[in-house]
Amino acid sequence: MSYAADSLQLQVADVERPSKLMAEKILTQAFNTMHVNVNFIPLPGMRMQVMWKEGRLDGIAGRALSSDLANGVRIDFPVAYEEAVVYTIKKNFIPNGYESLQPYSVGFLAGIPYFDERLKNVPERESAPSIESLFKKLEVGRSDIVVESRFSACVLKKLGIQDVVILEPALERRPIYVYLHVRHKDLVRELESVLKAMEVDGSVKKLQEQAIAEYRQKCPA
Structure with a gap:
């Protein structure tokens, strides 16, 4: 056809x-x-x-x-595929699935149903309309950690934000x-x-x- x-x-x-x-x-x-x-x-x-x-x-x-x-x-x-990882400036722990994020204020990109589903059991969440604003909120302490694609580290470089690290291992490769x-x-x-x-x-x-x-x-x- x-x-x-x-x-x-x-x-x-x-x-x-x-x-x-x-x-x-x-x-x-x-x-x-x-x-x-x-x-x-x-x-x-x-x-x-x-x-x-x-x-x-x-x-x-x-x-x-x-x-x-x-x-x-x-x-x-x-x-x-995407690898979901944890970005942070001040926190230091070993991620062990999304349940391990519950003690923290978690930033994520708004309008992504996938993250809504994965983070539904996290009490404190902070959404952002763009990846840029997501990392800026992390920089000023609006969130403890950010959950995003590993590839989004490129955005950090463009913004010139310092001291952000990725915590290993990845939450998942989906x-x-x-x-x-x-x-x-x-x-x-x-x-x-x-x-x-x-x-x-x-x-x-x-x-x-x-x-x-x-x-x-x-x-x-």
């Missing part, structure tokens, strides 16, 4: 992350193989949820939540999946097959490495 006349509208995060670049690169190649046109639409999390409920999106290009998406069909192949709206369920099996073939021939790993390299090129030395 060809969708050449119309493009699938796939949401991606409105924040530059390697995982976003991974998903775009891998899905572009996969859908090209299938002769399907796609457009990637950067949207914040809350706006994405509204448009999804209204049926105005054909898919979500990067979702890490374990809970199901209403009217969505998950493609059984992770196209990207796979990121694609969801298609149920109206496109006829594409699911073929897309899974194409992605798995791309893994076998090395294309997935190559494109993921390219995405990380491109992201790091924009990061201050």
